[in-house]
Each structure stands twice: as structure tokens, then as C-alpha cells.
Amino acid sequence: MYILFGGDFTRATLVQWVLDEGKIEYELRKIDIINGEHRSAEFLAINPAGLVPVLMTPEGDALYEVAALMLYLAERHQLTQLAPPSTDPDRGHFLSAIFHIAGDIQSEMKRFHFPHRFSLRSEDNAGIQDLAKSLVLSRLSVMNTRLAQRGPYVLGTRFSLADFYLCFWVAYLDRKAVCTQLASIAKLYDLVRARPTATPYLEETERMADAYAEMMKQNPSGVIS
Numbered sequence: 001m002y003i004l005f006g007g008d009f010t011r012a013t014l015v016q017w018v019l020d021e022g023k024i025e026y027e028l029r030k031i032d033i034i035n036g037e038h039r040s041a042e043f044l045a046i047n048p049a050g051l052v053p054v055l056m057t058p059e060g061d062a063l064y065e066v067a068a069l070m071l072y073l074a075e076r077h078q079l080t081q082l083a084p085p086s087t088d089p090d091r092g093h094f095l096s097a098i099f100h101i102a103g104d105i106q107s108e109m110k111r112f113h114f115p116h117r118f119s120l121r122s123e124d125n126a127g128i129q130d131l132a133k134s135l136v137l138s139r140l141s142v143m144n145t146r147l148a149q150r151g152p153y154v155l156g157t158r159f160s161l162a163d164f165y166l167c168f169w170v171a172y173l174d175r176k177a178v179c180t181q182l183a184s185i186a187k188l189y190d191l192v193r194a195r196p197t198a199t200p201y202l203e204e205t206e207r208m209a210d211a212y213a214e215m216m217k218q219n220p221s222g223v224i225s
């Protein structure tokens with residue numbers, strides 16, 4: 001059986017959703033990143049980088065990097081409704097979207113959530129967070145144009161895990177701002193959020209995003225060091 005190391009305030013939600021979509025059996029082991037459990041000796045023995053999620057395969061391999069985990073599960077379990085296989089004509093657009101979200105959107109969200117790690121001066125934190133937000137918004141705006149021309153999903157009329165992946169980060173950035181400014185992303189968000197398997201996950205992500213934003217206000221020098 002798979003073991004997923006994840007928990008509140010983490011992108012492990014994305015992997016959990018794929019596991020549930022595929023009706024794949026797994027055990028969830030919660031890692032409390034707010035209280036630093038990801039830096040415990042026990043967890044560092046599983047992932048020396050001290051980051052979640054980690055997926056332990058039935059063979060005992062510890063895998064990491066959320067985009068890789070989603071693709072790995074979709075391919076291993078032939079979830080072609082979530083990820084077009086290598087011979088599918090949509091495969092190229094699908095990979096472009098996944099790598100773009102992982103490399104250019106998700107990485108910028110690190111600056112949004114942990115601005116204190118990018119400057120030695122705490123007075124810079126708010127500016128770093130604002131800059132990260134505007135960079136993500138500008139990248140989403142490009143996607144918004146593409147969705148307006150060839151939507152409503154990332155792959156046109158076909159849903160894929162790229163849509164859920166994108167919506168997860170929209171929820172964490174500032175879903176109200178994104179949906180007010182970017183009509184086609186708003187439409188995508190509503191479509192994905194209405195999917196029965198996605199609804200509980202996106203609702204929970206919205207609660208987590210709001211709670212984390214509140215924690216950031218209470219701890220301007222950083223929620224997690």
C-alpha cells in the first residue's frame with residue numbers, strides 16, 4: 001500500500017486527490033509543518049530535504065516533488081482521464097502546463113508564503129509577498145488568455161489534473177483577486193470546484209489558505225522559520 005506523508009497547509013492535497021480519483025488505497029501520515037515536524041530526525045530519514053509531500057510506494061521507495069507524484073500515480077494506475085498518455089495528441093500541451101505550473105507558478109508561491117526567507121530585513125517581507133503575487137498574477141493572466149481562446153480547461157474541452165493543480169494554487173494565492181481579475185480562470189475554478197471529487201479538497205484548501213493568511217498577519221516575521 002502507498003503511504004502519503006502530508007497534512008494541513010501542504011500541497012500533499014494534490015496527491016491525495018489523485019489517489020482518491022484513482023480509488024487507490026493509501027495511508028495518510030500527517031506531518032505538522034507549522035510545528036516543525038518536517039525537520040524531525042524521523043522525517044528527515046524519509047526525505048532529507050525536509051519537505052512534504054513524500055509518497056512511499058508499495059515497493060518502499062520514497063518519492064517526492066508533487067508534480068512528479070501526480071504524474072507517477074496517474075501513469076502507473078492508467079488514470080488517462082487525469083493525464084493523457086504519451087501517445088495522446090494532448091500530451092504535449094498537458095506536459096507544458098504541468099511543468100509551467102510546477103516551475104513558474106508553484107515556485108513563486110514559495111516567495112508568497114515564505115517572504116522572510118528571501119531577505120535578511122523583515123521590513124522587506126510585505127514587498128516580497130506583493131511582488132510574488134503580482135508575478136503569479138501575470139503568469140495566470142497569460143493562462144487566462146489561452147483559456148479564453150481554447151478553454152474552458154487547460155486542454156480545451158477535456159479536464160485533466162493540470163486543471164486541479166492550477167486551481168489549488170489559485171486557492172492559495174488569493175482566489176477572490178484572481179477570479180475578479182481573470183474571467184477565464186474564474187470559470188475554470190468554478191468548473192473544477194463543482195466536480196464532486198474536487199469540491200471537498202478545494203473547500204479545505206480555501207480554509208487552509210485563509211487560515212495561513214491569518215497566521216502570516218499574526219507572525220509577520222514568518223510562520224515557519
Ligand SMILES: N[C@@H](CCC(=O)N[C@@H](CS)C(=O)NCC(=O)O)C(=O)O
Nearest residue numbers: 009010011033050051052053065066
Ligand atoms: N518542490 C517541492 C516543494 C515541497 C514543499 O515546499 N512543500 C512544503 C509544503 S507545501 C513544505 O514542506 N514546506 C516546509 C518548509 O518549506 O519549511 C514539491 O513541489 O513537492
